[in-house]
Amino acid sequence: MSENIKENEKVEAVEPKNYLNHETGIWSWLTTVDHKRIGLMYLFTITIFFFIGGMAALLMRAELANAGPDFFSPDTYNTLFTLHGSIMIFLFIVPGIPATMGNFLLPLMIGAKDVAFPRLNLLSYYIYLIGALMALIALIKPFGPEFMQTMLSSLGLTGPVDTGWTFYAPYSIESGTAVVWMTGAAFVLGFSSILTGLNFIVTIHKLRAPGMTWGRLPVFVWASYSTAVIQTLATPVVGITLVLLIIERVMGIGIFDPSMGGDPVLYEHFFWFYSHPVVYIMVLPAFGVIGEIIPVFSRKPIFGYKAICYASVSIAAFSFIVWAHHMFVSGISDVAAIVFSILTFSVAIPTAVKVFNWVATMYKGSITFETPMLYALGFIFLFMIAGTTGIYLATLAVDVFYHDTYFVVAHFHYTIQGGAVIGLMAALHFWFPKMTGKMYNEFIGKIAWFFVFVGFNLTFLPQFVLGMQGMPRRYFDYPIEFEALHMASSIGAVVNAFGYTFALLNLLYYFFFSKVKAPRNPYESLSLEWQTQSPPIHENFEEIPIVTDGVYSYGKKIKGDH
């Protein structure tokens, strides 16, 4: 970055040292143990994978826009949706908010100088990179001269995976593709996730600033804490399951392979024991983000602070006991199905508590509609749809019909994209001044939000209808009756992609080229991260702050109570 100080008269002669410029050079970034820099490195990497995964989605939508084969063979289509799913889940959205915004904000919010284990934090980033590399290697198809082809195939690189991101047995055992590499990648990425979660739990327990009691923690910290618990406790389960799958493929020990007496449903149990909680890893931090944004732009204390915090924790707890709702048609017993159905319904309670609290926070507030607030409002709207359609899927009889249709696809995209990704976008815009010390263009931000919001709904609302009409997911082709809705969905996908690109270009451009400096606290927020300079200094705070009040005391004089 060039020094363009003269143009800004207000700024002192020398740019103050902050975490971005206190050391320079690529090496200082690659070996940094500063949680803020690691957060930015994660952000940079996951954005790349977001676009790779998004590209796969667009290619799929291109194929599906019209009935009949257009661009790809059915096999290529299978690899496309596997690629989209695996990359978006394992490489983008699991580290999505926790590893980026969590890394950046958590120590700032609790008034610490860093996370508890800074070097472990850097290690988890590199483990993530290794996993990402393995996932990319898994895409290699045998090529070149014959000896090279045999070498690649003997390494297990037999072409991009076509099993879907769930790697269900027995197909994942039989598939002639590079399942070993992809599951190996997911296993390695799991390690990274565990280490991040472990780090956050210890940080929140041990490194809170004086006076930052549990009852004064920002809701984002509570949400991150719940997320970290899930990351730490659920990820080992899928890790070992994927290792078993690899051993099964390589040596045929017969655990999941029914032809040898193994149990493929057991695989599903183990897989969803992690992979259901994982959706809360994705969306809980987004809840936290929304909980931070809404009080700031409503100028009101958050409504029902304790309820929101306990809701986060109880969602984390519930997330461990609902996994079998993915398997209602896999042949589990009726009793198990009923129990899991009831438990799944009960997840709606803490989730709804959160939504009520956000809405109640806005009630009679002085609401302003800046870009982060627009994303936050979009989040509430989209997540309501996601939650209510989830109720359909938790209902046993209805699920038999909706299972494996586009209804499910639409439902989880409303949760994951409408929840987690929109939450990440909201966070990126909201904390952009803090992270970079610059301001983005508000107008472009709003336009981009409009495209994201409209494009997203246009993509996935038709998919609810398609699902209700019986269109199965993961199908390469469909009868001509579905064409109009598929076309609408494809157009929506393009608009959506345009919106994201536009929003990110806005952020990137103003990060690198803006000359306007962001003030310390542009939104007059009360939480700790805004009280230090923008961008923060390397040590976060000039001196460790002493907290005397809750962070949401908007609109009232500080009374010293919460």
Next chain:
Amino acid sequence: MSHTEVIAKAGEAPVVHHMDTKTAYDSAKLGIWLFLATELLLFGVLFTAFAIFRWMYLEEFTYGAEKLNWKFGTLNTVILIFSSFTAALAVDAAQHSQNKKVYKYFFISIICAFMFLVVKYIEYYAKFDHGYFPFNIGYFASAVFVCLSFAIGAAYFGASKFCGYSRVKISIVSIVSAIVLGFIALKIFYVEGAHDVVFNTQEFNEQYKIFFGLYYCMTWLHALHVIIGLGLLTWVVLLAKKNRFSDKYYTPVEVSALYWHLVDLIWIYLFPLLYLVG
């Protein structure tokens, strides 16, 4: 624990920029306990699978368990419990600033870890000889040596800052020795013309249904943990040799010992499940 760390004096906790030494100790303790919880979940999956398949195929599991030699299992249990005992003694010694004793006790634990691996190899070899092992035993020996090279290399790497070893040299030596030792082990232990096909034949499956599959997954994973623990203990031994620990600073000793106790604990559950229950 960061790049601002100054080389700590013997007996003093390393100075870190973001927290005081008391908090650092507490954080390390909480961190290792959380990590142990993840380990329990990792093995928990295998235990669950074992329970389910034993319930499904009781007869085959009984038959399979009879094929295991309980004498080897018992020997290994004794070895591990003893090594856990010396590890506990080492922590006590560290809390009293007795670095020589830390060195001595952990060294005994390391010898025990090696003994455990040797006994395991003998046991596996017997299984392999009968065709109950899913691949040539040479690959297993080779993998163990590769892992050992990396674990011990990591131990030296971790101790390098305090003991003054060259990190570059350590990295090169451990990678080269991993390749060389792995290759030599493969040459020595590989059994020419061995029948590794008995495993997983129709007949084999009818008799043992998954028992041996799970047995190997559980014991391999456990053996891997033994090797990692061996690396951790080596790291502490290297530091203790330089009088690193005192009553003010003994976090690495305690953390490694806790990990080692977990390795021991898991074996204490594996042993009766695999060897005795059948």
